[in-house]
Amino acid sequence: MDSVEDELEMATVRHRPEALELLEAQSKFTKKELQILYRGFKNECPSGVVNEETFKEIYSQFFPQGDSTTYAHFLFNAFDTDHNGAVSFEDFIKGLSILLRGTVQEKLNWAFNLYDINKDGYITKEEMLDIMKAIYDMMGKCTYPVLKEDAPRQHVETFFQKMDKNKDGVVTIDEFIESCQKDENIMRSMQLFENVI
Amino acid sequence: MAAGVAAWLPFARAAAIGWMPVANCPMPLAPADKSKRQDELIVLNVSGRRFQTWRTTLERYPDTLLGSTEKEFFFNEDTKEYFFDRDPEVFRCVLNFYRTGKLHYPRYECISAYDDELAFYGILPEIIGDCCYEEYKDRKRENAERLMDDNDSENNQESMPSLSFRQTMWRAFENPHTSTLALVFYYVTGFFIAVSVITNVVETVPCGTVPGSKELPCGERYSVAFFCLDTACVMIFTVEYLLRLFAAPSRYRFIRSVMSIIDVVAIMPYYIGLVMTNNEDVSGAFVTLRVFRVFRIFKFSRHSQGLRILGYTLKSCASELGFLLFSLTMAIIIFATVMFYAEKGSSASKFTSIPASFWYTIVTMTTLGYGDMVPKTIAGKIFGSICSLSGVLVIALPVPVIVSNFSRIYHQNQRADKRRAQKKARLARIRVAKTGSSNAYLHSKRNGLLTEALELMGTPEEEHMGKTTSLIESQHHHLLHCLEKTTNHEFIDEQMFEQNCMESSMQNYPSTRSPSLSSHPGLTTTCCSRRSKKTTHLPNSNLPATRLRSMQELSTIHIQGSEQPSLTTSRSSLNLKADDGLRPNCKTSQITTAIISIPTPPALTPEGESRPAPASPGPNTNIPSIASNVVKVSAL
Numbered sequence: 001m002d003s004v005e006d007e008l009e010m011a012t013v014r015h016r017p018e019a020l021e022l023l024e025a026q027s028k029f030t031k032k033e034l035q036i037l038y039r040g041f042k043n044e045c046p047s048g049v050v051n052e053e054t055f056k057e058i059y060s061q062f063f064p065q066g067d068s069t070t071y072a073h074f075l076f077n078a079f080d081t082d083h084n085g086a087v088s089f090e091d092f093i094k095g096l097s098i099l100l101r102g103t104v105q106e107k108l109n110w111a112f113n114l115y116d117i118n119k120d121g122y123i124t125k126e127e128m129l130d131i132m133k134a135i136y137d138m139m140g141k142c143t144y145p146v147l148k149e150d151a152p153r154q155h156v157e158t159f160f161q162k163m164d165k166n167k168d169g170v171v172t173i174d175e176f177i178e179s180c181q182k183d184e185n186i187m188r189s190m191q192l193f194e195n196v197i
Numbered sequence: 198m199a200a201g202v203a204a205w206l207p208f209a210r211a212a213a214i215g216w217m218p219v220a221n222c223p224m225p226l227a228p229a230d231k232s233k234r235q236d237e238l239i240v241l242n243v244s245g246r247r248f249q250t251w252r253t254t255l256e257r258y259p260d261t262l263l264g265s266t267e268k269e270f271f272f273n274e275d276t277k278e279y280f281f282d283r284d285p286e287v288f289r290c291v292l293n294f295y296r297t298g299k300l301h302y303p304r305y306e307c308i309s310a311y312d313d314e315l316a317f318y319g320i321l322p323e324i325i326g327d328c329c330y331e332e333y334k335d336r337k338r339e340n341a342e343r344l345m346d347d348n349d350s351e352n353n354q355e356s357m358p359s360l361s362f363r364q365t366m367w368r369a370f371e372n373p374h375t376s377t378l379a380l381v382f383y384y385v386t387g388f389f390i391a392v393s394v395i396t397n398v399v400e401t402v403p404c405g406t407v408p409g410s411k412e413l414p415c416g417e418r419y420s421v422a423f424f425c426l427d428t429a430c431v432m433i434f435t436v437e438y439l440l441r442l443f444a445a446p447s448r449y450r451f452i453r454s455v456m457s458i459i460d461v462v463a464i465m466p467y468y469i470g471l472v473m474t475n476n477e478d479v480s481g482a483f484v485t486l487r488v489f490r491v492f493r494i495f496k497f498s499r500h501s502q503g504l505r506i507l508g509y510t511l512k513s514c515a516s517e518l519g520f521l522l523f524s525l526t527m528a529i530i531i532f533a534t535v536m537f538y539a540e541k542g543s544s545a546s547k548f549t550s551i552p553a554s555f556w557y558t559i560v561t562m563t564t565l566g567y568g569d570m571v572p573k574t575i576a577g578k579i580f581g582s583i584c585s586l587s588g589v590l591v592i593a594l595p596v597p598v599i600v601s602n603f604s605r606i607y608h609q610n611q612r613a614d615k616r617r618a619q620k621k622a623r624l625a626r627i628r629v630a631k632t633g634s635s636n637a638y639l640h641s642k643r644n645g646l647l648t649e650a651l652e653l654m655g656t657p658e659e660e661h662m663g664k665t666t667s668l669i670e671s672q673h674h675h676l677l678h679c680l681e682k683t684t685n686h687e688f689i690d691e692q693m694f695e696q697n698c699m700e701s702s703m704q705n706y707p708s709t710r711s712p713s714l715s716s717h718p719g720l721t722t723t724c725c726s727r728r729s730k731k732t733t734h735l736p737n738s739n740l741p742a743t744r745l746r747s748m749q750e751l752s753t754i755h756i757q758g759s760e761q762p763s764l765t766t767s768r769s770s771l772n773l774k775a776d777d778g779l780r781p782n783c784k785t786s787q788i789t790t791a792i793i794s795i796p797t798p799p800a801l802t803p804e805g806e807s808r809p810a811p812a813s814p815g816p817n818t819n820i821p822s823i824a825s826n827v828v829k830v831s832a833l
Binding site for chain 1: 260262265266267269270271272274282313316317319631632634635673676677679680681683684686687688689690691693694697698701
């Protein structure tokens with residue numbers, strides 16, 4: 001049986017977000033949108049914070065055919081900006097505000113942050129390979145054409161060919177943004193999710 | 198200050214007028230009421246049921262959802278009320294908490310639903326009032342046990358891959374239903390325990406007379422036979438003990454466990470008897486040791502769950518049993534003393550001392566009444582009857598507690614077994630839900646493609662095209678579509694996947710020499726490569742991934758299971774029989790991965806008549822062997 005302290009400790013992991021007005025000022029969402037977002041958030045996580053397990057569970061419901069836990073792990077780290085192991089509603093809104101309402105520069109910045117697993121300012125081939133494998137994992141097995149073992153690696157090679165301008169084996173934030181701005185497809189797809197809410 | 202008392206503050210302040218005339222110093226200034234806000238009614242709409250309360254009521258507990266600014270997230274501007282899409286029944290209890298300061302737990306409510314609601318409103322369950330706290334804690338404990346049970350059985354099932362020999366043995370011992378060998382072992386040991394116990398019993402039965410001597414017990418008459426039986430049983434028990442010792446994950450803990458002590462005690466007398474000489478002095482002690490052989494009967498507790506539950510109950514009711522013993526001892530001493538002094542006067546009384554009276558008291562209190570000691574004086578008889586009446590009471594009191602404990606544990610066990618049986622159905626339902634959602638996406642994709650194709654071809658539209666999907670569904674499908682575009686691969690369903698695999702194998706098969714890769718741009722070399730993490734590692738896989746890449750000309754249907762990976766069939770026979778042989782195997786719901794790779798058959802002409810591989814008997818028998826060798830691996 002749990003000790004009383006254990007139970008109290010678990011019970012007090014409750015988090016209340018900042019006031020609605022404050023969040024409205026800090027993010028680019030209107031009050032109504034914040035309300036909608038919060039209701040969904042609170043439904044899944046009544047305690048007010050998401051931990052990694054819950055995050056993975058929620059994300060995996062959207063990709064039933066594959067295994068989305070690795071990618072969800074990277075996503076979680078990208079949202080959890082203060083690295084305390086839990087994503088509060090403020091973290092959530094901060095991330096979403098950039099992704100849905102930010103400038104293209106901010107979005108690219110966020111994507112770079114996602115790819116840069118150890119947050120040292122450089123994307124190495126290994127980091128990119130991890131990310132790529134995680135994305136391909138989400139496809140699952142039953143794909144057409146059939147997934148090869150080295151499909152992620154090839155994809156990483158293509159990516160580096162495009163992005164790594166000075167061929168030093170790593171991609172910096174400036175190379176990344178510059179290369180993305182030159183690519184029409186990428187720029188267009190950045191606007192894709194503007195009106196998600 | 199408690200919330201309700203705050204309403205009386207104006208009265209207390211008005212009554213302070215009484216101090217004014219007596220005071221010497223001037224009074225301090227009263228605090229200004231900055232927010233001269235009228236207390237307003239708040240409307241809380243919970244799933245259509247409207248609750249109304251004062252704002253100040255809610256603000257009594259500012260660290261909850263309703264008492265803080267968090268409720269503004271749920272404010273509906275159009276209707277000017279707070280809307281919560283939650284259970285109105287539980288909300289009643291939550292609102293009562295704000296009103297009265299006491300949180301109650303309704304008995305009809307499910308404990309996890311209640312906990313969820315409390316978590317949503319930000320209320321700690323610890324503040325449940327005393328009136329309902331016990332019930333809440335009991336239900337919560339039961340729920341936690343149920344969850345632990347589920348997790349345990351889940352963990353047990355998940356630890357299947359890569360068990361060492363030792364671990365498999367231990368699992369076989371602990372859980373005889375895992376394999377037939379374990380079951381056989383289980384029954385054999387059970388049988389020998391029974392034989393051993395019966396032998397011990399029959400040994401002492403008088404067996405008829407040998408002419409010329411007195412009546413002998415069977416043990417001494419057929420001493421050789423009994424000795425052999427005993428030896429055999431002890432042999433089995435020793436082997437079993439040593440095997441368990443070898444397989445135990447933590448040997449130290451195993452040695453200390455009750456069952457192993459029973460095992461040791463059961464076989465020790467035999468070995469001690471072997472070692473000791475037939476000395477007259479020690480044979481007395483030796484005979485005493487044989488008593489311990491009866492402990493073998495306790496070995497049955499491994500075989501019977503009821504016995505284990507009984508033992509566990511006794512252990513958990515230790516305090517009740519202790520109380521029973523203590524009160525009995527007290528009563529025995531009191532009554533024995535009284536009876537002794539009461540019977541002191543009578544002649545030839547059997548109550549020679551207080552300890553001697555203990556026997557009488559025990560026999561009387563347990564209402565046995567052998568009659569070997571009876572009081573003769575009137576006082577003795579009076580006290581004797583009081584003794585027997587009180588005995589009934591003292592013994593009857595703790596017994597129901599023990600019984601109810603036993604019943605609770607027994608029912609728990611039964612419920613656990615029932616849950617395990619239902620678990621399969623539950624998992625199947627979850628699987629169906631998962632495939633349902635992925636099938637919905639593929640279906641809508643097909644419909645989408647069909648509409649495009651029909652638009653292109655200009656044929657009259659079909660009815661089923663116009664099936665509308667909800668907004669959420671279409672957004673979800675768009676998300677999956679984006680993923681497809683990112684990786685440049687498409688989602689397909691299992692059947693088409695198997696088809697593709699087999700098509701790629703059949704197409705690449707005859708053209709082993711030519712670089713078939715270029716001619717089949719769409720089909721890749723590694724068919725069905727293992728992607729999901731939970732597939733078990735095929736133990737006989739003799740083609741590691743690197744070798745797969747080196748066989749680039751081949752499709753990769755690797756047929757498992759034979760020593761020589763040289764199963765080959767002609768193309769024609771593949772065409773003929775593949776449909777029958779491989780298809781049924783693939784189409785079962787179990788297969789989701791089949792790591793298949795075919796090694797290069799050295800010379801396979803397009804006619805496909807040659808069969809270069811050694812030890813492949815004939816075309817017709819090859820197909821069944823292929824069919825039987827395809828490894829079914831479930832990816833779930």
